[in-house]
Amino acid sequence: MSLLNQIRDAGIIGAGGAGFPTHVKLNTKADYIIMNGAECEPLLRVDQQLLESYPDEILRGFEMVARLVEAKDAVIGIKGKHREVIALLQKRIAELGFSDYIRVGILPDMYPAGDEQVLVYELTGRIVPETGIPIDVGCVVCNVETVLNIYKASCGKPVTEKYITLAGDIPDRMTVRVPIGTSIIDVLKLSGIENFESYAVIDGGPMMGPILTDMKGCITKKNKGFIILRRDHPLIRKKSCSIDNARRVNRAVCEQCRMCTDLCPRFLLGHNMQPHKLMRIANYMMDDHSGEAMSLLCCQCNLCEYYSCPAGLHPRLNNLAFRTKVNARGERYQSENRQYEVRAAREFRKIPSKRLTARLGLTEFDQQAPLNDRLMKTDRVRIMLGQCVGAPCEPIVSVGETVTAGQMIGRIQEGKLGAPIHASIDGKVVNITEEYIEIGGE
Ligand code: SF4
Numbered sequence: 499m500s501l502l503n504q505i506r507d508a509g510i511i512g513a514g515g516a517g518f519p520t521h522v523k524l525n526t527k528a529d530y531i532i533m534n535g536a537e538c539e540p541l542l543r544v545d546q547q548l549l550e551s552y553p554d555e556i557l558r559g560f561e562m563v564a565r566l567v568e569a570k571d572a573v574i575g576i577k578g579k580h581r582e583v584i585a586l587l588q589k590r591i592a593e594l595g596f597s598d599y600i601r602v603g604i605l606p607d608m609y610p611a612g613d614e615q616v617l618v619y620e621l622t623g624r625i626v627p628e629t630g631i632p633i634d635v636g637c638v639v640c641n642v643e644t645v646l647n648i649y650k651a652s653c654g655k656p657v658t659e660k661y662i663t664l665a666g667d668i669p670d671r672m673t674v675r676v677p678i679g680t681s682i683i684d685v686l687k688l689s690g691i692e693n694f695e696s697y698a699v700i701d702g703g704p705m706m707g708p709i710l711t712d713m714k715g716c717i718t719k720k721n722k723g724f725i726i727l728r729r730d731h732p733l734i735r736k737k738s739c740s741i742d743n744a745r746r747v748n749r750a751v752c753e754q755c756r757m758c759t760d761l762c763p764r765f766l767l768g769h770n771m772q773p774h775k776l777m778r779i780a781n782y783m784m785d786d787h788s789g790e791a792m793s794l795l796c797c798q799c800n801l802c803e804y805y806s807c808p809a810g811l812h813p814r815l816n817n818l819a820f821r822t823k824v825n826a827r828g829e830r831y832q833s834e835n836r837q838y839e840v841r842a843a844r845e846f847r848k849i850p851s852k853r854l855t856a857r858l859g860l861t862e863f864d865q866q867a868p869l870n871d872r873l874m875k876t877d878r879v880r881i882m883l884g885q886c887v888g889a890p891c892e893p894i895v896s897v898g899e900t901v902t903a904g905q906m907i908g909r910i911q912e913g914k915l916g917a918p919i920h921a922s923i924d925g926k927v928v929n930i931t932e933e934y935i936e937i938g939g940e
């Protein structure tokens with residue numbers, strides 16, 4: 499079976515959070531393939547830990563996938579501060595005989611170094627066009643855990659487990675390996691907290707992750723980590739702001755200083771993303787529909803909202819409100835067909851991760867979260883039918899049927915975009931709904 503079909507049958511999707519089916523993304527040819535080991539969200543650890551624990555598997559998976567897309571250059575993007583991981587990778591690259599093909603690309607310790615477009619520019623010097631994706635400039639970007647999953651797929655092992663970092667204001671910080679479908683609350687309790695009444699949980703990194711609204715949910719292939727903070731932490735208060743509230747505050751206070759624009763990573767890449775202009779359109783109720791489409795250029799990195807704005811306003815939420823309106827009108831951003839050039843000041847406007855962590859009020863929680871590689875035990879899982887970009891899976895098992903871990907239980911709908919799902923524990927199918935397949939362990 500071809501590697502692409504192995505990847506498809508293993509149900510691999512982008513493990514970095516985007517959740518795009520990997521077999522579709524890799525069905526292309528590229529000049530560069532980049533492994534995204536930037537991990538620029540404060541407190542998250544999993545990519546470095548995987549590189550440290552499974553360097554050979556990840557390097558072999560990366561070499562396979564680089565050959566698959568016929569890349570001329572295979573680069574591992576990693577921040578220079580991870581000296582030990584870099585030394586390990588360089589040693590293993592040499593010992594595995596990949597030195598003439600795979601190299602380590604050093605990234606600055608800035609946010610958002612892991613944004614695909616920033617990553618592509620830092621490692622190749624190419625600028626992804628406005629509203630574009632890396633393949634538009636001959637680049638394919640893969641997350642570290644995705645590459646590990648590709649290696650496992652080549653050995654016939656589908657995606658049945660997920661690495662999750664637990665961090666924040668908790669007694670026990672750690673990265674755990676859990677079966678997909680495990681109850682989120684059971685995973686959260688590994689943090690040493692039993693009662694979450696006075697806590698809020700961020701699903702993902704502190705910059706881009708939303709507040710988790712349903713702790714009764716279950717782990718999917720897209721989860722990466724949970725940041726647990728007290729409800730009165732300033733970051734939680736900021737994340738809890740509604741679009742209506744944001745609009746009221748923005749209107750009263752925005753002084754048009756344009757710091758949000760001057761530090762915006764997409765603006766600095768030469769794109770026309772100018773959040774201060776969108777604030778002006780909203781605050782003065784200007785009827786500027788052409789300007790509103792600029793909101794489609796925002797990558798929602800939240801830098802303007804949590805770092806740049808000296809008045810603590812909500813330019814990102816303002817972008818989001820415009821994006822919703824523009825999408826509802828079915829409009830597209832009309833990009834000028836031009837050569838992009840990074841802004842002259844970009845080099846001096848990179849935001850150091852340490853300063854960002856301090857601004858978020860997270861410095862005291864920026865500590866080790868050791869990897870516990872023993873698979874968490876659970877006797878019940880709910881495997882969601884829709885875990886990726888595309889259509890939900892079609893169940894291929896029935897209630898009462900005995901299944902084994904790794905068995906395919908849901909397939910891609912005919913002619914649709916998607917990725918299959920697999921049982922993550924041995925057991926019996928006890929329930930099938932429109933949303934999930936539930937398996938009870940034996
Ligand atoms: S940084 Fe804040 S105050 Fe300045 S223009 Fe942007 S939103 Fe307005």
Ligand code: SF4
Nearest residue numbers: 762796797799800802
């Ligand atoms: S969230 Fe703000 S800083 Fe980030 S891309 Fe959008 S406008 Fe720029």
